[in-house]
Structures are given as structure tokens and as C-alpha cells.
Amino acid sequence: MTDRLTIPRPDDMHLHLRDGAMLAGVLPETARHFGRAIIMPNLVPPVVTMAGAQAYRARIMAALPKDADFTPLMTLYLTEGTDAADVAAAHAAGVIHAVKLYPAGATTNSHGGVRDVTRVLPVLEKMAEIGLPLCIHNEVTDPEVDIFDREAVFIDTVLDPLRRRLPSLRVVMEHITTSQGVDYARTGGDNLAATITTHHLIINRNHILSGGIKPHYYCLPVAKRESHRLALRQAATSGEARFFLGTDSAPHIDALKEHSCGCAGCFTATNTMPLLAHVFEELDALDRLAGFTSRFGAAFYRLPVSEKTLILSKSDTATIWPEKLDTGAGPVTIFNPGFPVFWQVTP
Ligand code: NCD
Ligand code: ZN
Numbered sequence: 001m002t003d004r005l006t007i008p009r010p011d012d013m014h015l016h017l018r019d020g021a022m023l024a025g026v027l028p029e030t031a032r033h034f035g036r037a038i039i040m041p042n043l044v045p046p047v048v049t050m051a052g053a054q055a056y057r058a059r060i061m062a063a064l065p066k067d068a069d070f071t072p073l074m075t076l077y078l079t080e081g082t083d084a085a086d087v088a089a090a091h092a093a094g095v096i097h098a099v100k101l102y103p104a105g106a107t108t109n110s111h112g113g114v115r116d117v118t119r120v121l122p123v124l125e126k127m128a129e130i131g132l133p134l135c136i137h138n139e140v141t142d143p144e145v146d147i148f149d150r151e152a153v154f155i156d157t158v159l160d161p162l163r164r165r166l167p168s169l170r171v172v173m174e175h176i177t178t179s180q181g182v183d184y185a186r187t188g189g190d191n192l193a194a195t196i197t198t199h200h201l202i203i204n205r206n207h208i209l210s211g212g213i214k215p216h217y218y219c220l221p222v223a224k225r226e227s228h229r230l231a232l233r234q235a236a237t238s239g240e241a242r243f244f245l246g247t248d249s250a251p252h253i254d255a256l257k258e259h260s261c262g263c264a265g266c267f268t269a270t271n272t273m274p275l276l277a278h279v280f281e282e283l284d285a286l287d288r289l290a291g292f293t294s295r296f297g298a299a300f301y302r303l304p305v306s307e308k309t310l311i312l313s314k315s316d317t318a319t320i321w322p323e324k325l326d327t328g329a330g331p332v333t334i335f336n337p338g339f340p341v342f343w344q345v346t347p
Contacts, residue, residue, distance in 0.1 A: 002286050003314040004346075005277065009035035009069070009306035010293035012272070014135070014174055014195045014246025016040045016265065017060060017072075018329075024063045025327020026251050029269035031070035033345055035306045036298075038135070038246065039072045041100055042109040046077035050090035057095070069308060073097040073301070075135065079112050080119045084126040091132045097301055098133040098172070099123070103154070105141045107220040108250065108264055113137075117162055124162075128169040133301065135172045138181065139221055148205070151221050152180040159184070163192070172300070175200065175248045177221040179231035185242050193300045195246025196236045196292075199266040201279050202337050204229045215257045216333045219250065220264040236292055237285035244297035247272050253330030268335040271321050275335075277312045277343035311346040319344040 015030060015037040017023050030037055039060065041047035047056050053074040060072045075098045076087060082099075090096040101120075102113030114120055127134055138159060139150040163171065173185055173194040185194035199219065204226045208217040217223065235243045249272070250265025257263055268275070273293070280289045298305050318340035324331040 002281075005286055005289065005312045006309050007290035007312070008294035009308040009310050010245065010273065011035060011297045011303075011306070012037040012247050012249070012269075013172070013244055013297040013301070014038055014040065014197070014248045015269070016042070016248070016250040018251060019043050019056070019059065021328030022251060023059065025325060025329060026249075026267070026269055026332065027060065027063050028065050028068070029325065030249070031064060031068040033273050033310060035069060035308060036071045036073055036303070038098060038301070039074055041075045041077035042102065042107075044109055046079075046109065046112055047075070048077050048079055048082065048112075050076075050086050050093070050095055052076075053090060053095050075100050077102065077112070078114055078120055078123065078134075080114060080116070082120065082123050084123045087123055087132070088126055088130055091130055096132070098135045099127060100135045100137070102137045103139060103141050103158075106137050106139045110137070117158060121166075124166055124169055128166050131170060133170040133172055135174050138173050138176070147222055148224055151176070151178050155180055155184045163188070174246060175221060176232065177224050178228045182231045182235045185235070186240075188242070193242045193244065193296075194235075195248075195297075196232055196243055197246060197248045197266070198268045198272045198275050199223070199335055200229065201233050201236055202275065207338070215259070215262040216335070217266065218257075218262060218264055219248065219266045233279065233283060237280055237283045237288050239288045239291055241291065241296040241299060243292065244300065245276070245293045246297070251327070251332045253327075254324070254333055255330060257333065266335050267325070267332050270325060270334045271319075271341070273310065273312060273345050274319055274341050274343040275337055277314070278337075278341045281343075312343050313346045314342050315344070316342070318342055
């Protein structure tokens with residue numbers, strides 16, 4: 001039985017850090033275990049220019065604990081007004097590592113996103129030319145489409161046509177939640193990848209809705225039925241380099257989660273690595289954890305694998321995390337998997 005695992009320091013290829021007091025509160029949780037993270041740009045207002053990304057990066061660096069070993073990988077929020085030349089300049093200067101496409105209205109702070117993908121084609125063409133990845137929130141926003149079908153419909157009606165039109169564009173399907181997402185990711189070559197969150201490997205829609213509504217399990221894309229969770233677990237532990245970790249850790253204060261119109265997002269920055277060790281062990285795939293958390297994402301983003309390491313160890317007593325993280329913005333509930341976890345990160 002393996003009870004100790006040493007892996008290269010992991011990367012979180014999809015992370016929400018927010019700003020101000022929330023940023024200061026949540027950043028140490030990620031920086032403790034992760035060496036790098038792709039930072040989502042959906043602030044209010046969003047990060048839409050190279051100058052905006054530089055300024056946000058500086059705020060993150062200023063909020064980092066002194067001894068931290070963490071590099072934020074910045075992104076730009078794509079709008080129908082995005083300037084292809086600014087994107088190219090930001091990439092050439094090493095300021096950004098990706099551009100994020102939110103269909104307008106799909107999720108938290110996405111109203112300024114893209115309504116019609118054809119309007120951003122000049123930017124996407126430039127990105128294809130320079131090899132800059134596009135991270136996509138894969139959900140249609142059509143109110144006629146059932147919320148549990150929005151990912152599958154997006155793949156058929158938006159993503160696949162876009163990739164046929166621009167086959168050289170490098171695309172990351174963010175936080176896939178369905179077997180259709182897994183299957184579609186497998187149809188691509190080297191220029192298509194998919195991130196998978198920690199929580200989508202653990203919960204299905206029953207966890208959100210059965211036996212009382214659980215707002216802290218509500219996120220977007222919403223967790224689907226069990227067969228989809230099983231497909232995600234198979235993909236994450238398959239050892240295929242196209243699937244890698246993006247936690248989508250998305251903090252909201254409790255008052256906005258436990259609300260008549262609660263915000264979407266699960267906060268997993270604190271306990272992601274022990275939870276993943278638990279899941280990978282359950283599937284007899286501990287030897288594949290390092291690929292998923294520390295190698296495949298780096299390879300896709302053309303970054304070196306970290307030379308630092310993270311040690312996970314398993315003990316006989318369950319690891320206890322606080323129920324909440326106190327941030328200057330208010331309390332944030334830490335994702336509770338609902339079962340005991342015996343793994344921990346060795347300090
Ligand atoms: C994210 C957030 O709160 O910013 N919420 C979420 O449920 N995942 C936005 C997103 O990534 O969809
Ligand atoms: Zn997200």
C-alpha cells in the first residue's frame with residue numbers, strides 16, 4: 001500500500017483569485033501547494049487588456065506571502081471589442097498565457113463576454129497564428145436549453161464548428177462535466193485539451209439537490225448525473241495528457257452562496273491535493289496523479305515541469321480542514337467532500 005507520494009509541484013490550470021481582501025484571503029491557500037496557476041480574468045470589471053493583466057498580476061504579487069513560491073499565469077477576458085494587436089503584444093511580452101472565452105451570461109461576471117463567436121474571429125485567427133491558447137467556458141446560454149444539456153449543446157453548435165473553421169487554434173475545454181466533453185476532447189490532436197475540476201470528480205447532481213439544497217456544491221457548469229462523473233474520473237486517471245487539473249476554485253462569501261439567488265462556485269484551493277490523492281487511490285491510479293496535476297498542463301502551456309516537489313502522505317486519522325476560511329471579505333466555505341480523507345500534504 002502506498003502511503004507517501006512525491007510529485008512535481010502541481011499547477012492549477014483554472015483558478016479564480018478575485019481581488020482586494022478576497023484575493024489576500026484565498027491566495028495563500030493556492031500558493032501553499034501550487035507553483036503556478038492560470039488566473040481567470042472575470043473580475044468586476046474584467047481583465048480585458050495587456051495593461052489590465054499587468055496591473056492584476058502586480059496586485060497578486062503584492063498579496064503573496066513573502067516565502068511563497070508561486071507564479072500567476074495571466075489571461076485576458078475576450079470581448080467583442082478585444083484588439084488582436086493588444087492580445088498579440090501581451091503574449092509576445094510574456095504577460096499572458098491564454099485568452100478566456102465566456103459566452104455572454106454563462107456564469108459569474110460573464111455579461112461582457114462573447115455573444116457571437118464570428119465577431120471575435122480576427123482575434124482567434126491571430127491567436128491561432130501565434131499559438132496562444134483559448135480557454136473556453138463550454139456552455140450555451142440559450143434559456144430554451146436545459147441547464148444539464150448546455151455543455152453538450154455548446155460542443156455541437158459552437159465548439160465543433162469553431163474548431164472546423166480554425167483547426168490550428170489551440171483550445172482548452174475548461175472544466176468539462178460530461179461524457180460528451182470527455183469524448184469530444186478525445187477527438188482532437190495536440191491542440192485540444194480539457195481541464196477537470198476536483199469537485200466534479202467527487203459530486204454529482206444528487207449531492208446538490210437530494211436531501212435539501214446544498215449551495216456550496218452549486219457551481220457552473222453544474223455537476224451532472226453519476227454516469228458523467230464516472231466518465232470524468234476515468235478521463236482524469238487515464239494518463240492521457242489531454243486531461244489535466246484546473247480546480248476552478250471559485251470563492252464567494254457564504255452570504256452570497258446561502259442566498260435566494262446563490263452564486264456559482266466551489267472553493268477547493270485548500271484541500272484539492274489530498275482530495276485528488278483520495279480519488280486517484282480509489283481508482284488505483286496514484287501513479288497517474290503527477291501527470292494530471294503537474295506534467296500535462298505544463299506541457300500544454302509549453303512550460304517546464306516544476307523542479308520542486310510536493311509530498312502527499314496518508315495516515316490512519318482523517319485529515320481535518322476548517323469548515324470555513326476567514327477572509328477580509330467574509331467567510332468562505334471550504335469544499336467538504338462528505339467522506340473522510342486520510343491524505344494530507346506534508347508541510
Ligand atoms: C466561477 C466564478 O465564480 O467566477 N464560478 C463557477 O461556478 N465555476 C465562474 C466559472 O468558472 O464558471
Ligand atoms: Zn472558473
